[in-house]
């Protein structure tokens with residue numbers, strides 16, 4: 595079974611806040627079934643399994659601040675303690691073992707993040723900082739959640755790949771006459787990798803305004819990255835926080851925040867649909883890649899200068915001990 599020990603300690607995006615209503619919601623995280631539910635404005639994440647007979651709690655309902663199992667009605671409070679077993683008299687003690695497994699859960703940037711390490715276990719890295727979300731000059735929309743039949747690192751690396759724009763996204767992001775990528779470096783700064791600004795002749799957002807744009811990629815966590823595109827002629831900035839949920843080894847869901855400091859009145863749907871077009875163009879390519887898992891052995895595929903962000907990503911996954919691929923990367927802080 596796929597359950598990467600390193601990724602289990604990461605905050606992983608599991609849903610947008612708006613997708614969780616009054617009823618419990620089932621999600622899958624690293625092959626683990628997880629149920630999300632709301633109690634008094636807070637979101638809780640439990641293993642989606644009742645200890646009595648293994649039914650999915652996500653098929654139940656929320657009542658009196660408890661999640662109620664759909665099979666025999668056992669009620670679990672927000673700490674996972676079973677508070678009611680309807681089949682026994684109220685004065686009979688509830689077995690101590692009658693508990694649900696509680697995972698850490700946070701709601702940030704309009705997204706729900708889960709950490710499979712149980713509550714009270716070792717400290718988590720902070721959630722990635724994305725300043726545009728609350729910045730008054732920016733407007734941020736949530737891209738449509740999108741699932742690919744691909745390993746999460748392959749999906750993230752595609753987001754970090756500047757070379758494919760003129761091919762996979764010809765006419766929408768990249769221009770076929772401008773395929774050369776200037777040399778750049780990737781540096782280790784503030785506990786993550788950051789690329790130099792990479793000059794690209796591109797259309798930042800599919801509006802048909804071709805211009806010289808400067809791309810900066812940041813690899814924030816094993817499945818979270820960020821991209822900033824700046825047009826210095828107009829001071830327009832287009833940013834994205836790209837966060838991938840590894841549902842299964844070869845099934846991943848992308849959540850993304852898309853921000854801009856211009857055209858604030860343009861309908862959100864324009865940016866959501868544009869991002870959907872882009873990710874659909876990527877999907878067939880990423881799902882076709884072999885091996886399916888990202889090779890962390892740097893000799894396994896051929897790398898060129900424009901691939902420096904990808905090289906940094908592979909090295910970092912190796913350093914962190916993420917178990918995708920067959921080998922670990924070598925340590926380097928400047929790529």
Ligand code: FES
Pocket residue numbers: 644645646647648649663664665666667668
């Ligand atoms: Fe949940 Fe019986 S399986 S109460």
